[in-house]
Every structure is written in C-alpha cells, then in structure tokens.
Amino acid sequence: MPSFELMAALDELAPGARKSIFVDDLPALLLRIENDYFAIEDVCTHDGQPLTDGPVIDRQIVCPRHGARFDLADGRPTKMPATSPIRVFAVDVRGDGVYVSPKAPGTVPSTPKFVATPAPAVPEATADVPQTPVDESGEPAAEVTDEALIEALRTVIDPELMINIVDLGLVYNINQNGRKVAIEMTLTSPACPAGPQIIQQSRTALERVNGIDEATIKLVMTPPWSPERMTDEARDQLGIF
Ligand code: FES
16 A cells, blocks of 8 residues: 555545545554544454444544443554554545555654645734633533543433433434533434434423533534444343353
8 A cells, every 4th residue: 555545535534424445454543533643453453343334522532342441543452342453544634635544643754746725824922712601600611521421421212222321322423512412312213202302301301411511513414323332231122142
C-alpha cells in the first residue's frame, strides 16, 4: 500500500459518521469527530471483536462487546478489560479527500504531490474564547462523568425487549459540552413503535443528571442496529448465546 491512500471523499463523512475501510489488508475504521478524522484498527485487543459499531465518547471508542475503551488519537486503552492498544493510522485531509497511511500518526512525511489544505486562520486575540461552563451561582460547573451519563441512560428501558438502551447497544455517541449533552442513538428497527417514548425518556434521564441542563437526542439509522451490538448481559437476558 502506498504511503497514503484515498479512503473517502471530503464530503462523504458527516460529523459523527464512520466508514469501514481496509488498511494494509487490516479491517479498519475511518471516523470523523467534528472536523477531525481518525483511522483505527477495527479489532478490540481484549477479545478480537469488531469495534465497528462502538459508541464514541470523548474521542474514545467503546467496544460494544465488554465495554473497553480506546483513545482514537493514539489507540491506548483507557478502560478495562482491554490492556493493549489498538493500532491507529495516520490520516491526512487534502484537497480532494481523506487519505490514510498504514503508518502511525506523526511518523509519515507529507507527500509533495498533494497540496496541503490551508491551515485554519488563527483567531484574533479578541475573538470569542470558549467559556468555562458555570452553574447557577456563577461557579465553574462540576464535570459530569461519562459513567454518570451512561448510568442515566441505563434507566431507559426498551418496552418491547425490557432491556435498557445501553446494554441493547442503541447509544452510538455521547458528546458533552458544559451543561449540555448531545447523543446519537438508534432503534432496534426504524419502525419501532416505542421510538418516541424511548427518545423522550432518554432526554428526561439525561436532564435529570446533576450538572446537565439540556440534552439533545439525535436519532440515526446508520449503522443499523443488530443483535451483535448487545452486551453479554443483554444476550443472557434474552437467551441469545
Ligand atoms: S472484546 Fe472488546 S472489550 Fe471484550
């Protein structure tokens, strides 16, 4: 494989989207988080399961199988049961697309035949600076942990399967910004009659978390849900082995 290979057109991936690719014949994932792209090996180092549909939390991908997490930028494991890093690949965004190299980020020299994307303008000193979130008293808001948000979502039960939406694998992405949180989630089927109820309960559960004022739920159907996304606990409850 040449140093960099075109993997996606620049407008192919919306923020939050991902694409399965192959890098040096290895299954890999190309992900766009906001305006940053990451390419990672699509195999969890804990037990060899695909990370394909794992939700992304704070730029870490969660293995849908047993919940290990890996940093998208450097591949290091950030949560048990995984203890070994996944491979990550260098990504270069150029004029016509998103290119991936089999080499690690930071180890590949740029290829002169491509024109580099102009660097974004440096904001003026007077430009808006992100503000530290504050609570009602004006004090810096206490940080809400991902675990607290996930635990809140675990209280939302799919009324048809009687399993919580986290263990069902319906939650794809959690993004927290101060006292606001936005999640991307799916349903077990596009025609799920319980959809509006699940969405409303998810929003309510998140807004009840101390430190969260506003929750936004975005329903996505890509990638589609499949039973492989369920945790072992959910499989046990449903008698799926
Ligand atoms: S296979 Fe990924 S955490 Fe077990």
